[in-house]
């Protein structure tokens with residue numbers, strides 16, 4: 001049984017990946033500083049898997065603290081999720097983002113080197129692409145970022161790739177996620193943003209339960225089928241399974257490889273909203289407001305490389321994403337006693 005260190009494993013994507021890893025027979029260890037997550041996530045993971053995952057609360061950028069975890073466990077590979085992720089906030093606090101996201105990546109690579117761990121799966125993002133000028137994004141599409149968050153992913157990719165190039169046996173898979181949404185089917189783990197949600201789906205679920213009056217749809221006059229922005233939404237469970245596939249790939253293939261994880265299908269904001277209303281039987285009041293600076297009109301993933309190299313493809317539908325997101329939102333607020341009983 002391989003032991004996998006998950007940095008940022010208490011977060012949205014990390015917690016789902018932890019569950020999928022355990023179901024695939026891996027033994028995960030989580031390190032997280034809880035800067036954007038709660039200790040309660042550990043209980044959610046345990047309720048699903050019936051196992052308690054070893055957890056260390058630490059800042060991954062703290063090399064000495066991280067090295068102690070490497071010293072205590074024989075780690076076979078690492079999945080690196082730890083980082084800040086809000087595009088808007090990164091424009092207000094660029095240094096905060098560069099320091100955390102880059103220092104944590106470099107501290108991790110140094111630790112892996114010291115303890116002879118050569119296999120890494122890294123959370124990158126479609127934000128590394130020049131999506132203002134390209135719609136179908138392949139791994140070879142020109143890269144250019146419009147915000148500090150995106151640059152931290154761009155630079156981390158470069159740092160990892162340069163490092164791996166000097167280690168003949170080392171491997172890294174740079175997973176470029178599109179728009180992860182939804183939640184585990186149990187409703188026991190999901191996305192729990194602090195404050196006003198920066199992403200569409202958590203905003204929609206908060207409107208659905210009455211926490212917010214209405215959704216603002218940024219831009220209704222884009223050159224897209226219904227005028228609203230188009231993105232490639234991917235169910236977080238599919239995304240989590242992509243990490244399990246990437247770990248297996250990296251074991252057999254030294255070197256550094258970038259791979260998109262998306263569905264390959266573009267969905268507009270309004271299509272997501274109407275699908276959510278239909279499958280959950282709940283109204284989402286919205287208003288069309290001004291475009292947000294820096295938002296691209298439309299982009300989605302070319303997914304061939306993930307299918308060919310990782311033997312992975314997304315399986316869950318937009319309906320599944322909307323259903324599970326709402327289920328999680330209600331369950332986390334105690335609105336459903338019995339998770340199987342969905343009255344509306």
Ligand SMILES: NC(=O)c1ccc[n+]([C@@H]2O[C@H](COP(=O)([O-])OP(=O)(O)OC[C@H]3O[C@@H](n4cnc5c(N)ncnc54)[C@H](O)[C@@H]3O)[C@@H](O)[C@H]2O)c1
Pocket residue numbers: 007008009010011012013014031032033034035036037058059060061080081082083084085100104123124125126177178179180199
């Ligand atoms: N959610 C998305 O839309 C999306 C899209 C593309 C890429 N990503 C990337 O995927 C990764 C995971 O995203 P998520 O949505 O699960 O975010 P998240 O905020 O839910 O999870 C990140 C976790 O990392 C922890 N963390 C942050 N800095 C840390 C540090 N220095 N040391 C230890 N722990 C630290 C946080 O407490 C949190 O639990 C991030 O790197 C993010 O940039 C996310």
